[in-house]
Amino acid sequence: MNRPRINRRTLLKGLGSVTIGLPLLEEMMLNSATAAPSAEIPVRAFNVFFGLGIPAPLQSEGFRDVLEPLEPLTDKLLIMRNVDQVRCDASGINAHFDGASGAFTAEPPDGEAKSGGPSIDQVVRKTHYPQGLPQGMVPTLIGGTFFRRSRVSRYVHSYNADGTVASTMQEKPRDLFDRVFGTIGLAGGETDVRRQRLRRSVLDSVVDQYRFYTGPNSPLGAASKARVADHLDRIREFEQRAYEMKDSPKDGPQLPPRSQIAHGGPADPGGQGIDMKLDDLTAEWRLMADLYALAIQLDRVRFGSLTFLAAGERLRITGDYTYNDRLVYRFNDAKDLNASGDKGCSHEWWHKFNEKKKNTQLRAHAHMKMREVAYFLQRLDGPDSLEANGKSILENSMVSISTESGDGRHNDVKRELSGVFHAISGANGRFKTGQIMDVGAEGIDVYNTMLAAMGAEDRLGPKKREMRHVDKIRA
């Protein structure tokens, strides 16, 4: 991390159809942010989620088909087959919701917007940064390109110890950019020292009050106190950005362009799905992936999750899908399915999966998802991501990749939540890489083994449960 960070701006040029500018932030000119010495490789953990999953039988085909886009990264990843998430089944709910909640937590949901427990990235974060991340860092960054949003765990994949979401989802590239790189503009420009001093006194009073409610004499119970403590952390971050970070110079690059695709309520019209051009989808996602990767490279983020398409996503995708200049498939879901609304969405290909048939459309969609997941991983594995130990960020971090289901037909819980695709990066030599492994273990044991390797003492799942180590994934 000794090269001037300014070079990283080039990362975002010429990618897809979008070119964005970045503000010239002070830390971009420094060797590192306020965190670790340059020779020290920080502990990082990220969860990468993709919606709808890869049916277990297709995972056994190696890199011949849907996993093909991961092949260039094969030396950096351990692909795990036969991971069982059946314990995440929540009665009366199909795997889009409970399987997605179980990804990285090994717990079924607990309410529509809560997981049953923490996600692995947050356990690692609490282990290595019990007093919080160094100043200036975003404690947890959650981003994603997704549309279906009826339940939060369809798209959020970082959870606190109490199962609540660890941070707010940033679903537009511009929002994620603001969250990571934005400075806070206060009225009056804060050039007036007197005014700035007065405003500081207001903020000080606010901080004092929040401090009381998180202190030993707080009248609040545990859950409320944790919520208010989180609020206090955000205020401190606000303070730091409002008063300590310098504004970007006038000739500096500007914010990313506004998102052109649907967000919020219009992105999920009553579960009926929306029309989506493949190029629009990938352009937005890649911008999001670039920004997220840049945040990691600049050491502004060490923990969080990134989602490419929600669990049970419903899109009617159109457009030519090519890979390495090869036309893989010409998407037109509604036409292929001869249906409109939710029944015309690519989701239906997962319902129609049949091991004895070709599953052409499903394969093409899953292949495309792997291409986009690989896109993000490659951002962490390029020349700009080399670190002091000569390895890339991808190699040095615990990057976990998973999804909600090992079968999309909703007709057998056991099969639906067995064989859920998982992959993990090496985490600086902690895990084996370079192979596709038939793990044959429960997700909870895989995750807890990962946590043990990362030095965490906390474990997921019931305290009484005896952990079954999956040592074969450890290096």
Place this chain on the structure above:
Amino acid sequence: MRSSRRRDMNWAALLAAVTSLLASLTAGSFDSLAEDSAGRVRTGLQVLYDFRDADGLLVKDRSGVGEPLDLKIENPRAVGRTPGALTVRGQTLIRSAGPAQKVIDAVKRSGAISIEAWVRPAKANQTGPARIVTLSKNGNERNFTLGHDGNRFDFRLRTTSTTTNGIPSLSSPGRSLTTKLIHVVYTRNRSGAARLYLDGQQRAQKRVRGSTSNWDGSYRLGIGNELSQDRLWLGTFHLVAVYSRDLSPNEVGQNFRAGADGETARIAQRDQKASHFETRVAPLLAQHCLECHDAATHEGGLDLSKKATALAGGDSGAAIVAGKPAASPLWEAIELDEMPKDRVPLSPEDKLVLRDWINSGATWSLDAIDPAVYTHDIRVAKNWVNRLTVNEYIDTVRAAVDVDIAKEARRILPPDLRADGFSNTAYNLNVDLKHVEAYAQLAEIIVSRMDTVTFAARFSRSRKLTDDNMRDLISKMGKWLLRGPLDEREVVIYRGISTTVASAGGDFRQAVGYFVEAMLQSPRFIYRMENQRGDGTAWPVDQYELASRLSYIIWGGPPDEALIRSADAGELDLDATRAHAKRMLQDPRAVKRSHQFASEWLNLNRLQNLRPNRDKFPDWDDALAADMRAETLAYFHEVVWEQQRPLADLLNAQVTHVTPRLARHYGLAAPPDAPADQPVRLDLSQTASRGGLLTQGSVLTVGGDEASMVTRGLLVLHDLLRGVVKDPPPCVEVKTVPSKPGLTQRGIAEARLANQACGGCHIKFEPLAFGLEKFDGLGVYHDVDEHGNRLREDGEILFPGEAQTVAYRTSAELMDLLAGSDRVRQSITWKLTQFALGRPLVAADARTVNRIHHAAQQAGGTYAGLITAIVVSDLVQMTRTEH
């Protein structure tokens, strides 16, 4: 409708059974605090001694609240014990081992108290006063003492206005105390009104000013003597209880009528086996067994949802043999993972629970198990502080400083996301940097729109920046903006701002502006802060907390001056709560809040995002979506507010409100002079096809382009009937089959019902949508579909928990059945209660919600009746504390 009435009674009995036995759930749940079935009041109870043990050195505290505060008998030879009575015959001391901490903490916090005793004095004239019940140190220092002085009772209470000896005291009339068994209760509310009741009748009263904040935390509780052993009382105790609130006259009468024979204590001490069944076994059966073995499905002839049928067994005989797991086919199937069939097996821990339950006699304490009660895990109901939603923030700002910040707040603040059906679910109201930034920005904008000097003049005439004036202003202004008094720590914090202003050469206007900015960002403004600390049990909320609960439940905004005044005076008891609720429900803010509820319950915001297939529905646009939303809200308004009808009438009221555009869409005739974008009222009494929420486009569109019977049926099942149904079982084709000439969606659905693999579950919800088949995906009524197939509207409805379906011939009959169903009425109660509390309801709430429901129905089942029942319930009056 005979079958309907029978069904209602069954469910009422079911819920009554469930809820009465849920009373013994874990300490701290509201169930443990409600009245017991003997009729004694338990709300606010801190200690209860029923003297049931006939021997031993301890008098056990059987309140079930917090750590038991047992009393030790120092000289057992001086007392006589029989079941239900303890007689003091000679010099002794009967006291707690340590300070009566839970009593002291609770009363210091509530400012209110009730001391109750059933006693029989051995002598009429005892002096000292002789100590009957005392929380004290010696003859001169006490928190309270119930004494016997001559031929009257004498009660001393320490407050900031009485002496440390609790003087002046309150005495009963002369000759009111004899050697007869007598019931005595002293109550004192937060505002100082003290009353003494004998045998259920008020016999004395006076004002005891001051607060209980000066109570000494080191005193022990004793009976029959002063702690210094120099004020012996001779006589027999049958019951002693202390509450941390003032019992109302009705409640005193209620306890008097419950008697002195120890019945209360016996009932309070629940059968542990029954409790175990309800908290551990019933949820397992609901989750794993009832899908196939309930009243409707009863595969193998086995219905495990009801006690009688479960114990009778199935086609193969008994399923459960008490005390013999090995001889119980139910256990055998579960142990071998044969059951649940094609579902995830029970965990070893759950299996153990079932085996032990059978082993220990298979106590089945419920008449029936309602799976809906167990839908949510207790964890979702933890104490998450309520952050103001965007709507609440806007209304709070408007009420507090008279600034309309709606436009900016909706633009700047991140939206609140729905969780478990509502966007005010506290656990999901988290914060991000953007919130903090938004609150700061909005505070600045708000202050820029205020005349801060005029605003400050409401609280203080002085404009000086001196310490005294600033403190006075901060205290008064802060109390208004932050919805309750500030403590010294807070005053000092805000005083720091004015000091900075003054030292920077600023003026009064600036100081007030910065005060307001700071207060608008305070946790006490952004959150509804409450004291959640205690002993792990439920405690009464304080007066200001209650005022806020009332105002946010009824208005979605902060308490007004009248509520704050009542809180100041400590007068917010149940009667005052009712009176305020009645007043507040007349306010337009209550109407607005109810519309928010309707909008969230029916998810009306979904409409603005609806994008049906253009080829199939070319006329759809945002304006039509807005019309549908407006129709439902205007309809809700008429039924709930103008006609003040029972909420269940929303299912079949024969009226609607449509714009000319929506009328054309529906095929209805709108008045020719109707304004283009304004809904006009249409009488539907002659329109057989429409009438009721389920016939409105806002709800019907939930079925999507294909008017899915599955989706519509599930909506009715989940949102109107609180039904529970699981995923499709294995190997079931889940693809949607399109209709075609000769095959309607009804035909397809009936084929599914006839399929053994599907019908068991689909029978529970698809027929609910049969009556809606004639409405297409956008709610237009047709007699034939696009293929020329004739459509039907007859069907059968199976109410959750019932074995028999009820037939209907038309859509209108279906609406009537729903509107007449107590299950629907209950579901509305549960929904509105959830919205009021800002959290999903859990099994531990069931009993209280049942009481709310009955109270609301007695009040006519209206919105006002239901809201009133909610705000006077323990779910609002109490808070669950944590250590």
